[in-house]
Amino acid sequence: MSATTPFEIGIFTFGELTRNAAGKPMDAGARTRDILEWARVADEAGLDVFGVGEHHREDFAVSSPAVLLAAAAxxxxxxxxxxxxxxxxxxxxxxxxxxxxTLDLISGGRAEITAGRGAYLESFPLFGQPLDRYDEYFEDRLELLLRIRAENPVTWNGTTRPPLTDAGIWPRPAQTALPIWAAVGGTRSSAVRAGRLGLPLYLAILGHPEGFGPLAELYRRSAAQAGQMPGRIGVTSHFYVEETSQRAKDTFFPHYSSYIHQNMPRTGRLDRAGFEAWAAPRGALFAGSPAEIVDKILWEHEILGHTRFLAQVGLGGLSQAATLRSIELLATEVLPAVRAALKQ
Incomplete structure (x- = not known):
């Protein structure tokens, strides 16, 4: 890792509209205001990255990341x-x-894109696209996005939209090259593609972290075979921290169990024993004291060599006060300890 690229820590959200015990979802307007407050607090506390995801469903508040990020900017x-x-x-x-x-201009050069295929499929029928061309659409459009970043005007011919001939794409960003990351949920082909293109990579770790070590190595090997310099690796994980481990787990468990039940129903209902196993030192869930969070980040760093960690916050209808306190502890207790351990 370059001395000019310290280990980065940030937060992100999909803007889930968790339902309460009566089945009523959170208000989308209130949720949006909460998310913007998370961005302000994260920025003031010293975190490095703020992200929002994209969904087109009634149980999520964010369908247009660029719009919400512009408000945060x-x-x-x-x-x-x-x-x-x-x-x-x-x-x-x-x-x-x-x-x-445009977001990059508004923010003074702070914008990034994370390109992914999406874990949900609702956007395909919504925008009139055939599901049987799922992979083709991503490959084709990623090629065009990278071409637009590299060239202006751009000439391009693909299979999923009309061709472009000497087309000017405006405005241009404040940054010389707009950062584009590739998101990978665990598929080998996606890691190979990102390596071949020399794109930085996000690994969304929901299963056993050790299982992602070979994927990180495959990514680096694919980049080398393509004559590319491997990009950075980022990790995204579910997260909650409090001053003590027991308080963190007691506070977070009912909310996280609700989140899993509502957003990952195929996983089944998460009981306390399952929650404790996921939050164990070698589990994928980051829930505990600052020291436990630091230890787990460093352990994953040994396996993956990643240089960015993004914590998914506010899960399961967790209160705004608890979420903001968790963000502050991530910035003031976890981030400096990780950098100190890595001698940065």
Whole structure:
């Protein structure tokens, strides 16, 4: 890891509209205001990255990351602003680039794109795209997005949208090259693609972290075989921290169990024993004291060599006060300890 690229820690959200015990979902307007407050607090506390994801469902508040990130840009000063993710398969790369270039200008060069295929499929029928061309759409549109970043005007011919001939794409971003990350849920082909293209990589770790070590190595090997310099690796994980381990787990368990039940129903209902196993030192869930969070980040760093950690916050209807305190502890207790351990 370069001395000019310290280990980065940030937060992200999909803007879940968790239902309460009566089945009533959170209010989308209130949720949006809460998310913007998370961005402000993260920026003021010293975190490095703030991200929002994209969904097109009634149980999520965010369908347009660029719009919400632009609002966050207007009330933050230094934190980087990224999509987590932009569902590129069902988006027009020209519009995606224009939106994030505009965000980059608003924020003074703090925008990033995380391109992914998306864990949900609702955007395909919504935008009139056939599901049987799922992979083709992503490959084709990622190629165009990268071409737009590299060239202006751009000439391109693909299979999923009309061709472009000497087309000017405006505005251009403040940064020389708008950062584009690739999101990988665990598939080998996605890691190979990111390595071959030399894109930095996000690993969404929901299973056993050790299982992602070979994927990180495959990514680096694929980059080397393609003559590319491997990009950075980021890790995203579910997260909650309090001053003590027991308080963190007692507070978070009912909310996280509700989150899993509502958002990952195929996993089954999460009981306390399962929660404790996931939050154990070698589990994927980051829930505990600052010291426990630091130890787990460093352990994963040994396995993966990642240089960015993004914590998914506010899960399961957790209160705003608890979420903000967790964000502050991540910035003031976890981040400096991780950098100190890595001698940065």
């Amino acid at each position: 207007a009330q933050t000063k230094r934190i980087r602003l990224t999509s987590t993710v932009t569902v590129l398969s069902s988006a027009d790369p020209v519009r995606v680039f224009e939106d994030f270039a």
